[in-house]
Amino acid sequence: MNLYRSHNCGELNLNHINKDVYISGWVNKKRDHGGLLFIDLRDEYGITQCVVNSDNSKFKILESLKLESVIKISGKVIRRSDDTINKSLPTGEIEVLSRNIEILSESEQIPFQVAVDDDSPEDLRLKYRYLDLRREKNHKNIILRSKIINSIRQKMINRGFLEIQTPILTASSPEGARDFLVPSRLHKGKFYALPQAPQIFKQLLMIANFDKYFQIAPCFRDEDARADRSPGEFYQLDFEMAFVEQNDIFQTIEPVLFEIFSENSKCSVSKPPFKIIKYKDSISLYGTDKPDLRNPLIINDATKSFIKSGFKIFEENIEKGFVVKAIKTPGSSSKPRGWFDKLNNWARNEGQKGLGYIIFENNEFKGPIANNLKEENLRTLKDLLDLENGDSIFFICDEENNASKFASIARTKLCNELGLLEKNIFKFCWIVDFPMFELDPQTKKIDFSHNPFSMPQGGMDSLVNKDPLEILAWQFDIVCNGVELSSGAIRNHKLDIMIKAFEIAGYSKDDLRDRFGSLSEAFKFGAPPHGGSAPGIDRILMLIAEEENLREVVAFPMNQQAEDLMMRSPNFVSSNSLDELGIDLKPEKKKKLT
RNA sequence: GGGGGUGUAGUUCAGUUGGUUAGAACGCCUGCCUGUCACGCAGGAGGCCGCGAGUUCGAGUCUCGUCACUCCCGCCA
Numbered sequence: 014m015n016l017y018r019s020h021n022c023g024e025l026n027l028n029h030i031n032k033d034v035y036i037s038g039w040v041n042k043k044r045d046h047g048g049l050l051f052i053d054l055r056d057e058y059g060i061t062q063c064v065v066n067s068d069n070s071k072f073k074i075l076e077s078l079k080l081e082s083v084i085k086i087s088g089k090v091i092r093r094s095d096d097t098i099n100k101s102l103p104t105g106e107i108e109v110l111s112r113n114i115e116i117l118s119e120s121e122q123i124p125f126q127v128a129v130d131d132d133s134p135e136d137l138r139l140k141y142r143y144l145d146l147r148r149e150k151n152h153k154n155i156i157l158r159s160k161i162i163n164s165i166r167q168k169m170i171n172r173g174f175l176e177i178q179t180p181i182l183t184a185s186s187p188e189g190a191r192d193f194l195v196p197s198r199l200h201k202g203k204f205y206a207l208p209q210a211p212q213i214f215k216q217l218l219m220i221a222n223f224d225k226y227f228q229i230a231p232c233f234r235d236e237d238a239r240a241d242r243s244p245g246e247f248y249q250l251d252f253e254m255a256f257v258e259q260n261d262i263f264q265t266i267e268p269v270l271f272e273i274f275s276e277n278s279k280c281s282v283s284k285p286p287f288k289i290i291k292y293k294d295s296i297s298l299y300g301t302d303k304p305d306l307r308n309p310l311i312i313n314d315a316t317k318s319f320i321k322s323g324f325k326i327f328e329e330n331i332e333k334g335f336v337v338k339a340i341k342t343p344g345s346s347s348k349p350r351g352w353f354d355k356l357n358n359w360a361r362n363e364g365q366k367g368l369g370y371i372i373f374e375n376n377e378f379k380g381p382i383a384n385n386l387k388e389e390n391l392r393t394l395k396d397l398l399d400l401e402n403g404d405s406i407f408f409i410c411d412e413e414n415n416a417s418k419f420a421s422i423a424r425t426k427l428c429n430e431l432g433l434l435e436k437n438i439f440k441f442c443w444i445v446d447f448p449m450f451e452l453d454p455q456t457k458k459i460d461f462s463h464n465p466f467s468m469p470q471g472g473m474d475s476l477v478n479k480d481p482l483e484i485l486a487w488q489f490d491i492v493c494n495g496v497e498l499s500s501g502a503i504r505n506h507k508l509d510i511m512i513k514a515f516e517i518a519g520y521s522k523d524d525l526r527d528r529f530g531s532l533s534e535a536f537k538f539g540a541p542p543h544g545g546s547a548p549g550i551d552r553i554l555m556l557i558a559e560e561e562n563l564r565e566v567v568a569f570p571m572n573q574q575a576e577d578l579m580m581r582s583p584n585f586v587s588s589n590s591l592d593e594l595g596i597d598l599k600p601e602k603k604k605k606l607t
Numbered sequence: 608g609g610g611g612g613u614g615u616a617g618u619u620c621a622g623u624u625g626g627u628u629a630g631a632a633c634g635c636c637u638g639c640c641u642g643u644c645a646c647g648c649a650g651g652a653g654g655c656c657g658c659g660a661g662u663u664c665g666a667g668u669c670u671c672g673u674c675a676c677u678c679c680c681g682c683c684a
Contacts, residue, residue: 042644042645044642044643044644044646044647045640045643045646046640046641046642046643046646046647047639047640047641048640048641049640049641049642049643050641050643051642051643051644051646053644060644062643062644064641064642064643066641067641079635080634093642094642096642097642097643097644099643099644101644102644105644122617122634122635123617123634124617124618125617125618125634126617126618126633126634128645129618129633129634129645131618131619131633131634132618132619133617133618133619134614134618134676134677135676135677136675136676136677137617137618186684189682189683189684190682190683190684191682191683209683209684210684212684234683235683236682236683237681237682237683239678239679239683240677240678240679242683461684462684463684464684465684466684467684500684572676572677573676573677573678574675574676
């Protein structure tokens with residue numbers, strides 16, 4: 014017998030009629046009729062209406078009791094009369110006729126309403142996160158998170174993966190992001206770093222003959238936040254497999270993602286095998302390496318149709334080396350002139366040169382650009398884009414990189430304007446064949462474009478014989494509805510290839526040893542070919558919960574300034590603590606303290 | 608580090624070309640009410656209009672600065 018409840022607040026129904034029960038929970042709402050008081054009692058499982066008559070000894074106290082107080086009510090389950098049934102509650106056919114009532118914990122006035130989902134300011138919600146998390150939607154998101162993480166574990170374990178923990182206090186690594194540093198007391202002046210990802214550890218686990226590893230891994234990066242990027246910490250489904258090629262990884266993780274999404278959402282989900290798109294093709298078709306495939310529009314290169322076309326502005330720009338990107342929008346020719354002009358203005362407001370257009374209707378080309386174009390150019394355009402009556406085409410003429418970037422934004426804008434985005438579906442794709450190296454536009458130096466752990470396609474032969482900028486890596490991203498869920502790769506497990514790759518990127522053997530000493534040392538003692546990936550848990554949740562912001566799927570998130578308003582972190586520490594660590598603050602920082 | 612947006616009651620918001628005592632809804636308090644479930648009715652309290660300068664006879668409103676939150680760029684192998 015539990016002291017506090019015989020049943021929870023979500024389970025009582027007609028089967029319990031006339032039973033004596035006792036339930037505990039929060040006072041969600043009260044409706045006071047003077048001679049009779051309704052209390053909606055809430056716990057995690059649901060809401061049960063309790064009736065208190067005015068002859069009850071606690072009646073007066075309950076009338077003045079604040080919402081969100083925690084009480085225990087015992088009484089009899091009774092059937093509601095037909096006209097008082099509440100169909101929106103699972104417990105709506107019954108109510109508890111209250112006898113004894115015990116106040117377990119009285120609440121003060123709450124800073125925002127819990128029972129009503131108002132848009133209270135986020136900093137207030139974060140400061141009182143435990144109240145915020147009582148609200149139905151937020152509560153459900155955290156329950157969903159728990160369910161999904163559990164389900165991921167089961168699915169990975171069932172596929173033969175071992176869950177292995179890796180250190181949180183580790184060494185600063187020379188990876189891309191800023192490290193969080195933790196000062197060492199025993200070694201004054203030295204610092205631990207929190208892992209940006211368990212990258213090196215998981216590769217070392219492969220070398221240690223753990224065939225399939227995974228972990229729901231916390232990752233720490235000291236970078237600025239975005240709506241889809243938590244400041245400080247986030248979680249990845251980190252996994253790695255030995256003796257595999259790229260396709261083995263795809264085949265392993267695709268069903269996991271498919272099942273996670275389809276089991277937890279009403280939307281339909283791409284069935285494995287997922288579409289595979291080469292990086293280069295993604296850039297030319299979508300202008301981005303994380304395309305949203307729910308958007309049916311694609312980008313074409315129409316530069317050729319504008320060479321010596323009679324349309325002066327584009328002609329001259331092409332001679333400067335610019336390109337022309339074209340987006341065909343079916344069924345848009347009937348839009349009024351103002352719609353096209355509005356889009357052109359939008360482009361200019363985005364800091365672009367403009368968004369030209371041609372309308373194709375009744376086998377005729379219309380619009381200001383069409384009037385300037387020669388007949389044969391219009392014909393090549395028609396063939397290139399496979400134009401049909403009712404289509405219109407939008408043009409962006411700019412230097413390649415910018416044209417591509419803006420075409421991507423315009424593609425999204427046009428899709429939204431025309432309401433073309435496919436609804437209630439998760440569309441996955443792999444982006445593969447990323448370039449191994451890229452040219453830093455500032456320094457004109459060659460550097461790793463994604464990550465230095467990836468195996469170059471063609472191995473040593475490519476590194477020796479190919480133009481570095483032509484070399485592709487066994488590197489892949491998984492993208493869902495325009496969100497990059499993860500990066501992965503077949504890793505470079507051969508020391509000589511790694512030395513050569515680093516040399517191309519301008520790093521010496523010593524640099525390699527300094528930066529990745531543990532790994533390059535381990536490669537000397539027999540390393541299996543291996544690869545893996547690390548889908549972001551928070552982003553998966555965001556997609557499934559259909560939230561625009563990561564904070565909505567994290568129990569205790571920090572704000573954009575990387576502060577925890579509830580715990581008041583980060584914060585100053587005592588001078589004793591600093592002394593113990595051998596740390597002295599700079600004078601100007603000290604000043605701010607006082 | 609840079610750019611945009613927001614800031615008025617506990618909360619969500621309105622507030623006209625600068626012009627009486629700054630409003631509404633929800634919440635809160637008091638009273639009434641035995642069938643509500645967004646309970647109802649009557650009354651009431653609650654405001655450094657983010658903060659600080661400035662312009663003006665007069666500033667919630669205009670200008671400048673500053674702070675907070677948020678979104679974006681940079682950054683995120």
